[in-house]
Amino acid sequence: MLALSFGGDGVEIKRSVPRLADVARLAGVSPITASRVVRGEGPIAQATRQRVLDAVQQLGYVPNRAAGALASSSSKLIGVLIPSLTNIVFPDVLRGINVALAASGYQALVGVTEYDPRIEQEIVASLLAWNPEALILTGFDHTDATRRMLDNHKVRIAELMEIDETPIDVAVGLSHPKAGLEIGRHLIAKGYRKFGYVGHDWRADRRSRLRYDGLRAALADHGLGIVAEHYSEGPSSIQKGRQSLASLLEQGRELDVVVFSNDDMAVGGYLHCVAAGLAVRDDLALFGFNGLEIGEALPHALSTIYSDRFRIGKIAAEKLLEQKSRPAEQTIIDIGFVLREGQTA
Amino acid sequence: MLALSFGGDGVEIKRSVPRLADVARLAGVSPITASRVVRGEGPIAQATRQRVLDAVQQLGYVPNRAAGALASSSSKLIGVLIPSLTNIVFPDVLRGINVALAASGYQALVGVTEYDPRIEQEIVASLLAWNPEALILTGFDHTDATRRMLDNHKVRIAELMEIDETPIDVAVGLSHPKAGLEIGRHLIAKGYRKFGYVGHDWRADRRSRLRYDGLRAALADHGLGIVAEHYSEGPSSIQKGRQSLASLLEQGRELDVVVFSNDDMAVGGYLHCVAAGLAVRDDLALFGFNGLEIGEALPHALSTIYSDRFRIGKIAAEKLLEQKSRPAEQTIIDIGFVLREGQTA
DNA sequence: CTGTTAGCGCATTCAT
DNA sequence: ATGAATGCGCTAACAG
Numbered sequence: 001m002l003a004l005s006f007g008g009d010g011v012e013i014k015r016s017v018p019r020l021a022d023v024a025r026l027a028g029v030s031p032i033t034a035s036r037v038v039r040g041e042g043p044i045a046q047a048t049r050q051r052v053l054d055a056v057q058q059l060g061y062v063p064n065r066a067a068g069a070l071a072s073s074s075s076k077l078i079g080v081l082i083p084s085l086t087n088i089v090f091p092d093v094l095r096g097i098n099v100a101l102a103a104s105g106y107q108a109l110v111g112v113t114e115y116d117p118r119i120e121q122e123i124v125a126s127l128l129a130w131n132p133e134a135l136i137l138t139g140f141d142h143t144d145a146t147r148r149m150l151d152n153h154k155v156r157i158a159e160l161m162e163i164d165e166t167p168i169d170v171a172v173g174l175s176h177p178k179a180g181l182e183i184g185r186h187l188i189a190k191g192y193r194k195f196g197y198v199g200h201d202w203r204a205d206r207r208s209r210l211r212y213d214g215l216r217a218a219l220a221d222h223g224l225g226i227v228a229e230h231y232s233e234g235p236s237s238i239q240k241g242r243q244s245l246a247s248l249l250e251q252g253r254e255l256d257v258v259v260f261s262n263d264d265m266a267v268g269g270y271l272h273c274v275a276a277g278l279a280v281r282d283d284l285a286l287f288g289f290n291g292l293e294i295g296e297a298l299p300h301a302l303s304t305i306y307s308d309r310f311r312i313g314k315i316a317a318e319k320l321l322e323q324k325s326r327p328a329e330q331t332i333i334d335i336g337f338v339l340r341e342g343q344t345a
Numbered sequence: 346m347l348a349l350s351f352g353g354d355g356v357e358i359k360r361s362v363p364r365l366a367d368v369a370r371l372a373g374v375s376p377i378t379a380s381r382v383v384r385g386e387g388p389i390a391q392a393t394r395q396r397v398l399d400a401v402q403q404l405g406y407v408p409n410r411a412a413g414a415l416a417s418s419s420s421k422l423i424g425v426l427i428p429s430l431t432n433i434v435f436p437d438v439l440r441g442i443n444v445a446l447a448a449s450g451y452q453a454l455v456g457v458t459e460y461d462p463r464i465e466q467e468i469v470a471s472l473l474a475w476n477p478e479a480l481i482l483t484g485f486d487h488t489d490a491t492r493r494m495l496d497n498h499k500v501r502i503a504e505l506m507e508i509d510e511t512p513i514d515v516a517v518g519l520s521h522p523k524a525g526l527e528i529g530r531h532l533i534a535k536g537y538r539k540f541g542y543v544g545h546d547w548r549a550d551r552r553s554r555l556r557y558d559g560l561r562a563a564l565a566d567h568g569l570g571i572v573a574e575h576y577s578e579g580p581s582s583i584q585k586g587r588q589s590l591a592s593l594l595e596q597g598r599e600l601d602v603v604v605f606s607n608d609d610m611a612v613g614g615y616l617h618c619v620a621a622g623l624a625v626r627d628d629l630a631l632f633g634f635n636g637l638e639i640g641e642a643l644p645h646a647l648s649t650i651y652s653d654r655f656r657i658g659k660i661a662a663e664k665l666l667e668q669k670s671r672p673a674e675q676t677i678i679d680i681g682f683v684l685r686e687g688q689t690a
Numbered sequence: 691c692t693g694t695t696a697g698c699g700c701a702t703t704c705a706t
Numbered sequence: 707a708t709g710a711a712t713g714c715g716c717t718a719a720c721a722g
Contacts, residue, residue: 016499060494062470064474064476066410066476070412091436095431095457098457109452112440112443126452128407129407148405152405238638271643294583299616299619
């Protein structure tokens with residue numbers, strides 16, 4: 001506990017947290033000089049700088065960012081909204097954002113929307129209250145009220161994961177319809193004809209629906225369709241993939257390949273095959289999406305599409321940092337995807 | 346874009362972001378009354394409240410929290426430091442924290458330390474700058490400078506995951522040495538005698554070392570020891586578990602059970618067994634730690650210890666919210682663990 | 691139930 | 707290279 005004296009009338013006031021003025025007094029300079037040293041701004045004599053730095057050290061001074069943000073109306077804060085923490089994809093995005101921000105002293109303020117635009121709206125409101133310099137959203141699905149708020153404030157906006165609609169400012173991601181199309185073409189080229197599909201809740205994950213649509217388009221081009229489908233409620237998981245494939249197969253339709261809404265589900269499907277004694281690829285081929293590590297590590301590497309979530313986050317954050325204000329026109333950054341042929345399809 | 350007029354000299358100044366004074370003017374009340382309505386504080390006449398709320402709506406007013414925090418010196422911010430986003434355990438903790446905070450309008454400010462106390466120190470400094478009301482740290486391993494900073498500020502502190510040292514204020518977690526001990530006792534009771542161990546970097550994960558120590562203690566009680574060990578660099582992963590078990594077995598020591606530093610590694614080990622044609626449990630038993638979903642979904646459910654990360658985060662956040670200031674004495678909250686006997690050991 | 695006064699801690703804009 | 711004056715937008719502590 002520090003004890004700093006104030007006032008010339010002999011009264012001693014104890015404050016536990018020193019402020020810039022205390023640093024300045026101890027260093028024998030004005031507050032603004034101390035401020036400049038702390039922020040590494042403007043030309044400062046070497047000797048002065050050192051005295052201020054010593055004072056900072058001695059007092060354990062930590063600047064008050066709320067005051068700084070208010071005075072400078074710049075917060076060095078970036079708001080981030082992700083739909084979920086359960087799906088490892090989004091922590092990956094966060095990692096990318098964090099890496100990009102860490103170097104430049106920015107801080108991420110994170111909110112989780114649970115895939116609900118109304119929750120997104122509430123979080124946008126509460127994040128905007130901190131005057132972030134930019135906002136990173138997931139996808140294009142926002143309420144009108146959200147769009148109005150974003151318009152009122154001058155924050156730069158990035159929308160992540162998708163690129164198939166017109167972004168507010170900048171979109172960073174990949175084309176999910178195209179990914180679905182690629183999956184279909186690949187599997188058709190491989191000779192598969194009897195397609196099954198295992199999905200999770202579309203309300204919870206619009207992008208998996210886009211891939212599904214792309215897949216169907218590819219099949220339609222060859223006069224094919226999806227023979228049997230099964231959907232589970234709520235977020236994707238390995239267990240649900242496993243159970244869903246079991247349910248799908250119980251429908252009794254003859255299938256030679258099953259496409260899954262993502263790798264979690266597909267890994268579950270793989271594990272069902274192992275447990276049920278089905279020869280993966282020969283009896284039944286499997287295809288996922290995301291390129292998770294677990295898929296690679298399976299005894300038969302999962303055939304899937306790899307998307308670089310880390311890079312999506314990193315590039316989005318970098319892009320936002322290099323802009324000084326809202327751009328005049330929209331930018332779309334397609335980070336692409338890679339079809340990884342494993343041993344399951 | 347809003348257009349508000351200011352000044353009586355006929356000059357029109359356009360501001361894009363309305364402030365409390367604008368709301369007050371439009372509602373025909375004083376700023377402080379508007380402030381009270383917005384914050385839901387104090388007794389306000391129903392009619393007044395409604396007029397203010399309408400003005401807020403009409404202007405799209407969003408309060409400036411930096412100003413609010415400065416004026417009230419309370420931020421409704423909780424700083425959170427986690428070691429990693431790669432390990433799913435920590436997003437789980439974050440979920441718990443988020444759930445607890447969401448209800449009460451608090452916001453989490455998250456930093457990632459990469460298991461490095463010096464990085465933790467830097468992040469603590471930059472988080473303290475925002476005057477958080479509490480800080481959630483992971484583990485007990487902090488630098489002296491970090492401890493000094495925490496002492497200077499009056500923030501409440503929670504330390505998560507471990508409970509085997511004296512916390513600063515409150516610790517929420519489980520006893521890792523005890524978990525290791527339980528693993529050892531269970532396996533010995535099951536008749537296993539020839540123990541192998543597969544671990545990842547201890548510098549990166551002190552808690553896995555504590556479990557290892559507990560395991561060895563249990564073995565020592567029965568005159569046993571660990572026959573062969575293998576460690577990989579860096580964070581744990583399925584791939585590393587798979588490769589590490591392969592390397593361990595190449596050492597040629599006869600083993601009947603292998604304990605892994607966590608489930609990621611153990612799942613990798615399982616997949617190696619499948620690929621190598623080893624009968625899990627009969628040829629080689631496997632044991633993990635964490636209770637991840639993937640372990641349950643394997644054809645042979647992984648034997649492991651389940652820890653409720655979500656609950657750790659939730660309880661810690663709740664505890665911090667219910668405290669108004671730093672408590673006089675330390676509290677340890679043991680959320681315990683459950684040994685889940687699967688089919689691998 | 692509502693308003694007045696004052697100031698939170700810092701950074702901007704000009705001076706010197 | 708350094709400093710003085712001023713205000714960022716809001717809320718605490720009183721009054722009425």
